[in-house]
Every structure is written in structure tokens, then in C-alpha cells.
Amino acid sequence: MKRNLNYLITLLVLTAAFRVAYASGAELLQVQIRNLDRAALTRLFQMDVDIDSLRGTTARAYMFSDQLDDLRKLGYDITVIPNRIKRDSRLLTGYPSLSELESELKQIESAHPDLCRLYNIGDSTLGHPLWFMKISDNADAEEDEPEFHYIASMHGDEPVGMELCLNLIHLLTDNYGTDQRFTDLVNEVEIWIMPLMNPDGYVSQNRYNAQNKDLNRSFPDQYHDPVNTVSGRPTEIQHIMNWAFAHSPALSANLHGGDLVVNYPYDSNPEFDSVYTASPDDALFIQMALSYTSQNLPMKNSSDFEQGITNGAAWYHVKGGMQDWKYVWIGCNEVTIELGYDKWPAFSEIETLWNDNREAMLAYMEWSLRGLRGIVTDSITGKPLDSTVSVSGIAHDVYTDSDVGDYHRILLPGIYELNFSAPGYRSLTVSDVVVLEGNAARLDVSLRPEILPGDVNDDGKIDLADFILAIRAVIEKALDLYKDADVSGDARIGLEEAVYILRELSASKPEA
Numbered sequence: 001m002k003r004n005l006n007y008l009i010t011l012l013v014l015t016a017a018f019r020v021a022y023a024s025g026a027e028l029l030q031v032q033i034r035n036l037d038r039a040a041l042t043r044l045f046q047m048d049v050d051i052d053s054l055r056g057t058t059a060r061a062y063m064f065s066d067q068l069d070d071l072r073k074l075g076y077d078i079t080v081i082p083n084r085i086k087r088d089s090r091l092l093t094g095y096p097s098l099s100e101l102e103s104e105l106k107q108i109e110s111a112h113p114d115l116c117r118l119y120n121i122g123d124s125t126l127g128h129p130l131w132f133m134k135i136s137d138n139a140d141a142e143e144d145e146p147e148f149h150y151i152a153s154m155h156g157d158e159p160v161g162m163e164l165c166l167n168l169i170h171l172l173t174d175n176y177g178t179d180q181r182f183t184d185l186v187n188e189v190e191i192w193i194m195p196l197m198n199p200d201g202y203v204s205q206n207r208y209n210a211q212n213k214d215l216n217r218s219f220p221d222q223y224h225d226p227v228n229t230v231s232g233r234p235t236e237i238q239h240i241m242n243w244a245f246a247h248s249p250a251l252s253a254n255l256h257g258g259d260l261v262v263n264y265p266y267d268s269n270p271e272f273d274s275v276y277t278a279s280p281d282d283a284l285f286i287q288m289a290l291s292y293t294s295q296n297l298p299m300k301n302s303s304d305f306e307q308g309i310t311n312g313a314a315w316y317h318v319k320g321g322m323q324d325w326k327y328v329w330i331g332c333n334e335v336t337i338e339l340g341y342d343k344w345p346a347f348s349e350i351e352t353l354w355n356d357n358r359e360a361m362l363a364y365m366e367w368s369l370r371g372l373r374g375i376v377t378d379s380i381t382g383k384p385l386d387s388t389v390s391v392s393g394i395a396h397d398v399y400t401d402s403d404v405g406d407y408h409r410i411l412l413p414g415i416y417e418l419n420f421s422a423p424g425y426r427s428l429t430v431s432d433v434v435v436l437e438g439n440a441a442r443l444d445v446s447l448r449p450e451i452l453p454g455d456v457n458d459d460g461k462i463d464l465a466d467f468i469l470a471i472r473a474v475i476e477k478a479l480d481l482y483k484d485a486d487v488s489g490d491a492r493i494g495l496e497e498a499v500y501i502l503r504e505l506s507a508s509k510p511e512a
Helices: 002-023 038-046 065-073 098-111 160-174 180-188 199-204 235-245 282-293 322-330 347-369 464-484 495-508
Strands: 028-034 050-055 058-064 077-081 116-123 129-135 147-152 190-194 249-256 259-264 309-311 333-340 372-378 388-391 394-399 406-409 414-421 428-435 445-447
Touching: 028 065, 038 050, 038 058, 058 065, 065 077, 098 116, 098 129, 098 160, 098 199, 116 235, 129 160, 129 235, 147 160, 147 347, 160 180, 160 190, 160 249, 160 333, 160 347, 180 347, 235 322, 249 322, 249 347, 259 282, 282 309, 282 333, 282 347, 322 333, 333 347, 372 414, 388 406, 394 406, 414 445, 428 445
Parallel strands: 147 190, 147 249, 249 333, 259 309, 372 445
Antiparallel strands: 028 058, 028 077, 050 058, 116 129, 129 190, 259 333, 372 406, 388 394, 388 414, 414 428
């Protein structure tokens, strides 16, 4: 018992020391840790050692130099991996500077003004812009379309994803209008691509951002940090979270380097354990991951992962990853794609990597057009609603985009029961909804306010707040019809216009 208590004290002290090391001037090291059993691996997670990859009993990890001796004293077999880029600066040749990246993105926007809008969603810790390129046939409009995201290079020393995203932007925009497949994607999907999420780390060839934070370990976590707020998080994380709060992505992926695999949720579990931790959409994630690897033969033929895919936590536990946060809190299906064993390959290898991933990136994106889609509106005003869409038997909700009221729920073929709900409205359940292969089935619904004029409680009365809400809905509908009636500028209407408005209001009221 005393031995266990001493170990616990040591663990707590080391955990606190590791967190303090983030703020110190210690050097960030990439290391290899050998002979790990499950218990040792769990202890490393609990001490905030940043595991980056695991093969058998050997892990690649990141830690600060002042943590090294303490871990070795605990018996861990650790070897420091030399920094390849510092040893051979020629590896930097061919990769763009931040100004060159910005210039290229602006040139694409200028060349395709009808398709592209470039947004700086906020500056990094050191003041570098975080660029998101929107690609759409109506670049300035909000449409009834699924929103898709590719986000690359969260880790500054993994630039392959950045290059592939640039190539994808060129591919979509250069072939629009001449190739039907690319034209359909741009016409039917609202595509957002962020080539570089960690510009500060990229400049310093460092995994972490300028605050010494791992951006793929810093999001809210359903088990270990279940507070969905930007407060206290790294600068870049705050911008990504705020952007996602203002949008409604249906599908996304984040691109990394260091292994060759598609990793799907969940990444974490309550026990910090490296065991399969399935999400409610586990079967769907498996099929989406396989659709990527089936088009990437080196990945599909991996000797480390069957068919090139893995459940995140079954590989190794990660807390604060972006894919779990997007899935749990945003309602967006996301995977993590490891593009190759070499984090920072010579630029001459990019063409081969692009050829390996080009078709896979397109095939994965096309999943956003599958499943079920529709618009949710107010039954009185016809206006779009902020609503929640639930599937019976699958504990994962998606949400409508308030601008249009559209939802996009990716599902495997089958027969489903759907529930639609919104604050202040009566929920609606629709059964026997058939989803087939191919393009999404469509189901538009209207939700009735909780109470309408004429609706009463058991005591023969209605709540004042409900009554005001109902009257407001009717007035909004009347104002819309007033405009449609082409009323003259003296703000008076004749009998014909009044009858028209009353008839339309009567027709729009749903039955009890």
C-alpha cells in the first residue's frame, strides 16, 4: 500500500511538472519509448506525455528536455530522435514560405472569383493568418448544401497535408465547368479547405504552436475536459472552434503525417486505455475510412493496420483531439488521416503522395452527399429553424444551419426513424425513412410552434410568453404576405389585398 501511495505521489508530481514545462524554456524532443505494456502506456497518458504513434510495444512521443531524466528514473527505455530538418536544411527546399502560401491562395481566388472566397478566420499566436478557402458555385451565398472541411498541418512539422490541400484547391477550381465530377462537387457541396492550421509551428518546423501546445490535444474532450468553451485554449484552437460554432459542417477530415492510416472516432475513453472505443456511428465510420484507403493502395496494403484503418483509441489513447470534438459537439463526422511515415519528406516526394491520395480525398468528400438531407422550417412563417435532427437507435445528433435550415445526416443504406426538434416547437417523428446507396434521400419538415392562437392548457388558459410567441409568428407571416400583396406606399390595403392575406394565413395554419 505504501509503495502504491509513493508511486501515486510521484505520478502527481511529475504530471504537474510536465504541465509547468510547457511554460519553460525547455527544448521539445521527439523520442522513442520501447517495451511498453498497457499499464505503462496508460501512465504516460496520465502524465500528459504526447504519444504520436504506437507500433507494438514501441511509441513515438514528444516531451520536453527537462522531463527526460524523470521518465528514465521511472524505468522507461527512451531514445531521443534527432531532428532531421536541423541536420539537413535541404528538406525545406520546395515548401512555400507563409507569404508564398498566402500569395498562391490569393492568386487562386483572383483567378476564380465566382468560385472562391479566401477568409482569414483569425491570427495565430504570432500573428500569422489562418486561411480558409471556400469553394462553391455561389461563393457568397448560403445554400442548401452539405458543408465539408479539410484541415491540414495542425502539427507544424507535418507539411504534406498542406501541399495536398493546395493541390486539391487547384484541381477543383481548374477543372470546374470542364469535368463533370469536379463541377458536381463544387455545385453541390460547400467546400472549405484550410491548408495550414499551425503557421507558427510550420515556420519553426515544430509540432507545437508558439505557446508550446499540441493543437490536436487541446480541444474539449467528452471524458477528460467536457467543457465546450474556447476559454483558456490555444489561440488557433479558439479560432477553429468559433468558426465551427458559426457553421454546420457535415463531414470533415484533418490531415497529418508520421503514419499511414485512416483513424476514426473515438480517440479517447474514460480510462485512458488503448482499447477499441466505438462511436454510435462506428459502422458508418468504418465504411467511410475504407472508401479512402481503397483508393490509396499503400495505405490499404499497410502491414501495421488491416486495410489501412483503425479505431483511434484502439491504436492509442488521445485526449483533446479535433475529430472527437467535432463529432461530439458539432455533430460533424470527422476522421484523422495519416498520409505517410515520413513527417517531412523531401519536396520531390509530394507528387507521388498526391497521386496516392488524390482519388481518395475526392471519394471521401463525396460521402457528404449521401444519407439524408432536407430543410426544417417554421410551419407558420416558413422561416428556417435552428433544430436538432436525431436518428432512433444512433445516439448522435446533427444540427440544421440556421441561415437556410438545411440538415445533412450521413447514413448507411437502411430504414430509419427520424426526430426533429427545436426550442419552442413541437417535435416531429417521421418513421420508415428509406436511405439508399448514392445521393441522399430528401425529407423536408415543418415544425409547429408549441402553442398557436386558439390552443389552450387544461385550465382553459395559455401562458403569456407562448401567446406572444404565437402572435409574433403570425405577424411575421402577415408581414411577408403583405410584401407579396404588392401594397401601395401609403401603408393602407384594400379589401382585395386584405382578403388575400387572411386566406393565406388561414391556409398556412397547421391542423391540431
